[in-house]
Amino acid sequence: MKIEELFQKNIYRNINGVIKVEQDDYDNVYQELDEYVVTKEMDKHFHDFFSSYIKSLDYKTDKIGVWVSGFFGSGKSHFIKILSYLLANKKVDGKTSLQFFQDKFKDEMLLSDIKRAITKGTTDVILFNIDSKGDALNKSDKEGIVKVFMKVLDDMHGYCGEIPWLAELERQLDKRGQYSLFKDKYREITDQDWVESRESFYFDRDNIAKAVAHACNISEESAGNWYDTGGNNYTLSIEKFAKILLDYCNSRGDHRVIFLVDEIGQYIGDNTDLMLNLQTLTEDLGRMLNGKAWIVVTSQEAIDSITKLKGRDFSKIKGRFSTMLTLSSDNTDAVIKKRILEKKDHVKSHLSLYYEEKKAILRNLISFSAATAEMKSFTSPEEFTEVYPFIPYQFNLVQKVFEQIRRIGASGAHLSEGERSMLSAFQEASKMTGTCETGRLVPFS
Secondary structure (H helix, E strand, C coil), X not given: CEHHHCECCCCCCCCCCCCCCCCCCHHHHHHHHHHCCCCHHHHHXXXXXXXXXXXXXXXXXXXXXXXXXXXXXXXXXXXXXXXHHHHHCCEECCEEHHHHCCCCCCCHHHHHHHHXXXXXXXXXXXXXXXXXXXXXXXXXXXXXXXHHHHHHHHHHHCCCCCCHHHHHHHHHHHHCCCHHHHHHHHHHHHCCCHHHHHHHHHHCHHHHHHHHHHHHCCCHHHHHHHHHHHHHHCCCCHHHHHHHHHHHHHHCCCEEEEEEEECHHHHHCCCHHHHHHHHHHHHHHHHHHCCCEEEEXXXXXXXXXXXXXXXXXXXXXXXXCCEEEEECHHHHHHHHHHHCCCECHHHHHHHHHHHHHHHHHHHHHCCCCCCCCCCCCCCCHHHHHHHCCCCHHHHHHXXXXXXXXXXXXXXXXXXXXXXXXXXXXXHHHHHHCCCCEECECCCCC
């Protein structure tokens, strides 16, 4: 029997080895929901998150920060992406996210909490990679974090997030019920759609001033003066952002906004100003919105590691991110075994017998010194069936190799791309040996 015939699922199918939070096309979303593996560890993390979140539905709380940490490839991005689907109860192919997970979650209490989270009031879920939404200027700005949050909030509302003071105009017009008047007048004057042409506003002063004057019932001179000074007069503070968010939530009744931010640790780096900005932002949103706004972030490092590295007292930020979820390597191993290596039922007994026949040879071929306890070989027919054509030690070792390349290699920054991810590496190796007969082992190389 060929190796490719052993697997439950087609080994040659397209699998997204690296989850990117911006990918939201139909095929990707469906596969992510359908093939997501809820390991024991991930089940606990979902429990911990929803048990914290559900409290804010009934009681005021300032504990609105969630820190998700784990080594490269541990599934942080995938976890918060699935979390975003569940919180928004995203529908794909006529099936809601919760329906995809009815059989994945075994605990009725957890399912009940999720149902309550998505039916109590309304929720906006904003998922983004902060490195792609921020720019180089934001990283050098001590208010850089809150500016990125303001940008993604503006984008969600359909305002011009790229130009903050223009987004502020749109927000104020919208608040007064004049935004549609403005857009209609702009179209009448220019025969162009405002949203499609607004980023070239530098060359459109007079037309914008006329449209603003018409919508606000003020003189064109006043509108022109506002245009000339708008950019210079615009300021943003954490308190102002919190007030904007609070006004928005209050205007919609029982409403919450959840920010899910990927790779915050990488974005902050060793910038203590950005760390303080994140701390203050989380603190003020907790204090002013009392659970109506949540911040969920991912980082390669645990929050303890980051706060120690900074060399300053960041103990307060630990209190702001009171829910801490740490993803381990066990999660990655389980996902690979389930998504790629799961065997057909009739094949399992065949492989078990094959192991019993060859186990003496395997012991001679694969042996390590007592000092290398992590270099595991096969211990039972069940384990052989589960990981074949790989060897147990390879899961841990590949992960360590990738992690070290990411840290010190010339191309380390791009390690999370394509075939260099753990999931993709094991799939590619399986495909390369797919046409071989049973008996072949995948070499570490």
